[in-house]
Structures are given as C-alpha cells and as structure tokens.
Amino acid sequence: MARTEQQSTERYGGRWFWRYASPAAFFPLAGRIERLCWAVAAVLGVLGLYLGLFRAPVDAQQGEVYRVIFIHVPAAWMAMIIYLAMAFWSLLGLWLGTRLSFMMSRALAPTGALMTLIALWTGAFWGRPTWGTYWVWDAKLTSFLILFFLYVGYIALAEAFDDVRKGDRASALIALVGAINVPIIYFAAVWWNSLHQGPSVVKQGGPSIAPIMLWAMLTMTFAFWAWCIAAAMHRVRSVIIERERNAVWMKPVVRGQAERERT
Amino acid sequence: MTVKQKRLALILGALAVIAAAVALVLTAFKQNLVFFFTPSQIAAKEAPVGRTFRLGGMVETGSIKRDGVNVSFRVTDTAQVVAVTYSGILPDLFREGKGVVAQGALGEDGVFRAKEVLAKHDENYMPPEAASAMEKAQKARDMAAKTLKQ
Numbered sequence: 224m225a226r227t228e229q230q231s232t233e234r235y236g237g238r239w240f241w242r243y244a245s246p247a248a249f250f251p252l253a254g255r256i257e258r259l260c261w262a263v264a265a266v267l268g269v270l271g272l273y274l275g276l277f278r279a280p281v282d283a284q285q286g287e288v289y290r291v292i293f294i295h296v297p298a299a300w301m302a303m304i305i306y307l308a309m310a311f312w313s314l315l316g317l318w319l320g321t322r323l324s325f326m327m328s329r330a331l332a333p334t335g336a337l338m339t340l341i342a343l344w345t346g347a348f349w350g351r352p353t354w355g356t357y358w359v360w361d362a363k364l365t366s367f368l369i370l371f372f373l374y375v376g377y378i379a380l381a382e383a384f385d386d387v388r389k390g391d392r393a394s395a396l397i398a399l400v401g402a403i404n405v406p407i408i409y410f411a412a413v414w415w416n417s418l419h420q421g422p423s424v425v426k427q428g429g430p431s432i433a434p435i436m437l438w439a440m441l442t443m444t445f446a447f448w449a450w451c452i453a454a455a456m457h458r459v460r461s462v463i464i465e466r467e468r469n470a471v472w473m474k475p476v477v478r479g480q481a482e483r484e485r486t
Numbered sequence: 487m488t489v490k491q492k493r494l495a496l497i498l499g500a501l502a503v504i505a506a507a508v509a510l511v512l513t514a515f516k517q518n519l520v521f522f523f524t525p526s527q528i529a530a531k532e533a534p535v536g537r538t539f540r541l542g543g544m545v546e547t548g549s550i551k552r553d554g555v556n557v558s559f560r561v562t563d564t565a566q567v568v569a570v571t572y573s574g575i576l577p578d579l580f581r582e583g584k585g586v587v588a589q590g591a592l593g594e595d596g597v598f599r600a601k602e603v604l605a606k607h608d609e610n611y612m613p614p615e616a617a618s619a620m621e622k623a624q625k626a627r628d629m630a631a632k633t634l635k636q
Contacts, residue, residue: 283617284579284607292611318494354604355577361521399501403508416520416542418587420609432611 244321246463247472253456253463260453264446271442279436291349293439297447299342302370303405305335305451309377310402313395325391326466328398329381330459334451336374343371354418363411363419366404373401387466522587525566533592541568541598542587542606550582561586561598572600579605 243249275293282289309331316324346364347357358364381394412421424430430437467473487495512519522542523533533539541561549560556573570588580586585606590599612620 280613280615282611283614284581284584284610289611314497317497319490353577353579353607355580356602356604359521359604362519399497400504403501403505407508407512415516416522416524418521418604418606420607423609423611426609431609433613433616436611 244323246323246326246467247470249323250460250463250476253460257453257456257460260449260456264449264453267442267446267449271439271446274435274439274442279439280433282436285353288349288352291345292436293443295342295345295349296440297444298338298345299367300444301447301451302335302338302342302367303408305331305338305455306370306373306398306405307402309335309398313398316391317395317399322466323463325388325395326459326462327455328395329391330455330462332374332378332381333458334454336371336378338447338451339367339371339374343367359418361411361417361419362415363408363417366408366411369404370401370408373397373404377401524563525561525568526563528568528592528598529566535592538589538591538601540587540589541570541600542585543568545580545582545584545586547582561588568598569596570598570600572603574603576603577605579607581605584608 243252271293275290279290279293281287309328312324312328312331315321316328346367350359351357377394377397380397381390384390384393409422411417412419423432424437424440432440464473464477468477522540525541525543527533528541533541543561543563546560546562546567549558551558555575556571557576558569558571561568561570570590572588572590580603585608587604587606588598588600589602589604592598
C-alpha cells in the first residue's frame, strides 16, 4: 500500500485529493470516516429525537402528528442529495474514467433508495391523519415516486452486466439523466398547485417553523447525513474489496480480515 | 481539446439538451399538471364541465353548515367563491380559513358536489401559544386599522 500511495503522490504532485482517487489509498480513509460518522450519527440521532419528541411543543394546527417531520424531512432531503451525489460521481467517472468514482456512485444507491422509501412511507402515514389520504397523484408525490424508481432502475441496470465496467457506464447515464428530476421534486409544490405544501425552511422571509422545531429537525438532518455517509463508506469498502480482491495491496487487508474472523 | 475535455463537453452537452427538452415538456404540460382548479379558474370556465376534477382553495370563514353527515361550505381564493356540498367524514384539519382540496364535479346549478374532501395544510409550524398570540396581534391590527379609518 505504501508503494501505491507514493506512486500516486509522485504522479499528481502530492495533491491529497488526487491521491485518494486511488482505491488503495482511499480504503483506510473510508474506514476512518465510517467510524467517525457512525459515532456522530448516534450522538446527533439521540439528541435530535430527544429535542423532537420531548422538547419541541405540539403544533397549533396538527397537534402531535406533525412530529413525523423529524424523520420525513431529513429522509426526503437525503434522498434528493444522495441522488445528486450519485450523479456527481457518475459524471466524474464518465469524464475522467476514475474507478473509485463509479464505486462511490454504486455505494450510494441503496442508501438513497432506502431514504426515498422512508420518506414515502412516513409521508403516507403523515398524510392520512392530516390530509385525509395516504396518497394522491400530485406533482410533488409523483415526482418523488419516480425518484424511487430511478434508484431501483440504477441498481438493476448496474447489476445487469457481467462486465462491471459496462454496468458502471450504463447506470451512470441513468444517474445523470435522472438528476433532472431532483429540482422538479424540490420546486413541484411551488411551480404547480399541489396538495403537498411548499418548503418551510428555505423560503423567502426566513423559515416558517418555530426555532425549537427547526433545531430538532436540523439536528436530525445532520444525524441522517452522518448515517448515510457511514453507510456509503461501509458499502464502498465492500465494493473495493470485491473489485480489487486480486490486487497486491489487498492481500494483507483480506488476510487481516480472515485472522480477525478466526479469533 | 484533449480526449477528456471532449468527453466532458459531450456529456454536459447531452445533459443540457435533455434538460432543455424536459423544461419544454413541463412548460407545455403546465396546464395539465395542475392538481386542482381554483375558484377563479372555474369562474373563467377553465375547469372541465360534467367531468370529475379537483377544486382547491380556502374554506370561507362562517360558511360551514352541517346537517348530520351532510356538509355544505364555500371555497374561496379571495377573488371568486364556489359552493360545495359533501356527505361523509371530513379530515381533522378541515377548518374555516384553511386550505382544502375537494374532488367531484360541478353541477348545472353551479354547486360543486364533492365525493372526497382533503385538507391542505400550510407550511407553518408553531406551538399553539404562538398561534394564538399571532391571532391576537392580527385582531389588534384590524382594530387599529378600523379605528384609524373612523
């Protein structure tokens, strides 16, 4: 591993971010980021749930049921942000041909799909008592359902090829083209009449949500960020092990894993 | 241009074309993408006649009349008003002065017969004390405006 890192340092003039484009150099860094983010997610998650469920007051209109917001909104934000991140890595992969970019993109997809599902599911259970229905085909909900299909389509297409690199390229196109859907979701309630209300936090005149509720929601959002990064780092390490299993630098890693399992 | 620059230009160019196409499609379908029609649109005869559609707006204050499960109320967008009749259970958030989306058809008499009524809540979240404080402040402002006029 030392050799690989040194080589890439020479090649890219020691710029650290280029060095970490090499799976060998990134593998241990991903492990450190993963451990840090699990810890941050646990701490912020507990704090956010405490603020949201015990400190934040009831809502004047909706009563207790609005507390779904502390899961629903962070999950929906992550679903959209992860898709943009996937598109970013796919673009980088197609443009520069860097192997790690495609691995990052693939590692993000299942987490993004999970976040989309959580947002859809909590949204349905929020809609029933407030709107009076689990589901309506309005612009915001429909475009969000399309986001879920895009994630599923991305994963299915990526796995459909025997040649890993073909799968990478084909699915990267879905990631890029589908990214157009993200701003549509975000502005759907602003552009068209819809049952779903418009944004509460990022809007003209400042957030229209009480400060303690906003703090609880932002804390939960950072907890979700940390959890998603940790999950993606864990998965990208799995992908690296799978794809680089025959590489020289991987031998001690795999052996170390085998030894840990034996004891 | 190097190979990498050409590749980037190709990808970004293709994406720009697709984005432009999507923007054109969405603009073209703008009229068909509406989830509901407002009372003003109905007054302007934009809503389909004799067919099911959704009506959206605010429940006019003081317009709700209940007779068992039969409810009648008026929906307003502050410019135009449409009378609605409905029989069934209303969602908890169905309130005067709040948003509503009703699905049904417009009768010959101009009354909208709703088969389903959904509440549309706004994007404001606040504790009840803050809400009543804001209401009081609003009332005080109204009173002040009235006094100034006299």
